[in-house]
Amino acid sequence: MPYELKLSLPNLPKGQTVAFTGLPKEYANGKTHIISDEEAEAFRVINMSADEEGSVQLGAPLDQAFKKVEGVIVSKAPAQAALEGGAN
Amino acid sequence: MAGEGTGASGIMGIALETVIGSYTAPTKYVPFMSESIKTGQDNQYRRPIRQSADVIGTVAGNQHFDGDIEMEALPDCVPYFLNVARLTLVKTGTTPKIYTGTPTANGVATKTMSITIVRNGIVFGYTGCSVGSFAFNVGDDGKLMFKPSIVALSEAAQTSPTPVWPTSVPFGAGMYDFEIPTGSQILDADTVEFTVNDNAEAQYRMKNTGRGPSFVKFGEREVTLKTERDFKNRTEYDAFKAATSQGITFKAIQDSNNEIDFVMNVGITNSYEVNLGGQADLLRAAVEYNGNANAGGTSYSIVVKTTEDFTP
Numbered sequence: 001m002p003y004e005l006k007l008s009l010p011n012l013p014k015g016q017t018v019a020f021t022g023l024p025k026e027y028a029n030g031k032t033h034i035i036s037d038e039e040a041e042a043f044r045v046i047n048m049s050a051d052e053e054g055s056v057q058l059g060a061p062l063d064q065a066f067k068k069v070e071g072v073i074v075s076k077a078p079a080q081a082a083l084e085g086g087a088n
Numbered sequence: 089m090a091g092e093g094t095g096a097s098g099i100m101g102i103a104l105e106t107v108i109g110s111y112t113a114p115t116k117y118v119p120f121m122s123e124s125i126k127t128g129q130d131n132q133y134r135r136p137i138r139q140s141a142d143v144i145g146t147v148a149g150n151q152h153f154d155g156d157i158e159m160e161a162l163p164d165c166v167p168y169f170l171n172v173a174r175l176t177l178v179k180t181g182t183t184p185k186i187y188t189g190t191p192t193a194n195g196v197a198t199k200t201m202s203i204t205i206v207r208n209g210i211v212f213g214y215t216g217c218s219v220g221s222f223a224f225n226v227g228d229d230g231k232l233m234f235k236p237s238i239v240a241l242s243e244a245a246q247t248s249p250t251p252v253w254p255t256s257v258p259f260g261a262g263m264y265d266f267e268i269p270t271g272s273q274i275l276d277a278d279t280v281e282f283t284v285n286d287n288a289e290a291q292y293r294m295k296n297t298g299r300g301p302s303f304v305k306f307g308e309r310e311v312t313l314k315t316e317r318d319f320k321n322r323t324e325y326d327a328f329k330a331a332t333s334q335g336i337t338f339k340a341i342q343d344s345n346n347e348i349d350f351v352m353n354v355g356i357t358n359s360y361e362v363n364l365g366g367q368a369d370l371l372r373a374a375v376e377y378n379g380n381a382n383a384g385g386t387s388y389s390i391v392v393k394t395t396e397d398f399t400p
Binding site (some may be wrong): 009010011012013016017018019020021026048050051052053054065066068069071072083 | 209
């Protein structure tokens with residue numbers, strides 16, 4: 001199920017873009033963006049970590065990764081948005 | 089425990105502190121080229137006379153946390169660092185916001201930031217950070233770079249942050265208006281370095297709450313500007329010999345919403361070097377100016393135009 005990424009960053013004007021390591025695009029402040037399943041999985045892969053024994057741990061899911069980031073709200077996308085393919 | 093890592097995974101986040109020295113999680117993430125912020129410790133090695141020629145023990149001494157950050161002069165990031173330097177930053181305007189920095193005579197750092205640096209997944213949280221000196225420079229690559237020197241009060245492990253990266257771009261070739269004197273644009277310079285050094289020093293007091301500094305004091309301010317210009321006449325050379333003062337302005341303009349200007353109010357040429365190096369050498373003058381205070385008591389000013397909106 002895709003995610004909704006809502007940006008309400010207090011230090012930026014509406015329309016100013018930001019980027020996130022692991023997500024493919026620049027995202028405009030003041031808008032809600034749909035993150036597909038594939039993009040969400042790629043986010044976890046790009047943010048994975050490896051310990052000195054070589055064990056690999058996937059990065060946190062999108063909603064967990066941004067849980068404490070002010071102005072970034074990530075939630076599971078409604079089913080309707082998923083059917084329509086989402087729109088940024 | 090993390091495996092081996094490189095600088096590519098690094099993160100730097102900053103946040104203005106409401107209480108000096110109290111860690112604040114990042115609110116702004118800064119792309120940077122390098123950093124050298126380190127922890128030093130003045131261990132006191134004991135050598136009492138007691139039938140031994142060796143150090144018999146160590147007493148942990150004062151800790152200091154300082155270093156430099158090399159970064160592109162991104163207009164949305166630079167004002168945060170200016171805000172914790174020895175100047176007053178005033179915000180005006182709507183779009184863009186205009187941050188005007190005016191130097192002060194403050195004796196100690198009164199505004200600080202927390203700087204969070206992630207090195208190979210390990211989080212270092214520096215608190216009570218102030219900027220003791222900073223420099224803007226344009227080198228051979230044409231990019232405007234910014235180099236703040238940081239003095240911090242403490243460091244501790246913190247929660248790993250999730251960065252929100254800005255998409256601002258640096259200033260580069262074709263974006264500069266260099267005026268010597270102010271109002272007269274010159275087209276014969278290829279490099280410039282503007283440095284403000286407030287000679288910050290960590291101050292230690294007896295306490296039982298850690299071994300870091302208690303506060304940071306500022307010293308005498310030194311303002312300099314260096315440039316290299318094609319040598320075509322004696323005008324600047326004669327002004328150097330006569331110790332003639334002139335205002336100097338440098339503007340980096342990307343568009344109406346992104347600009348950094350720095351002005352040396354009263355520049356006195358400190359050195360002027362022009363020599364014949366070889367048959368094929370282009371004749372150039374290496375010039376250094378020293379910034380003096382104007383009638384209002386200030387030696388320089390900095391203006392940053394950006395859409396970034398924060399409360400100085």
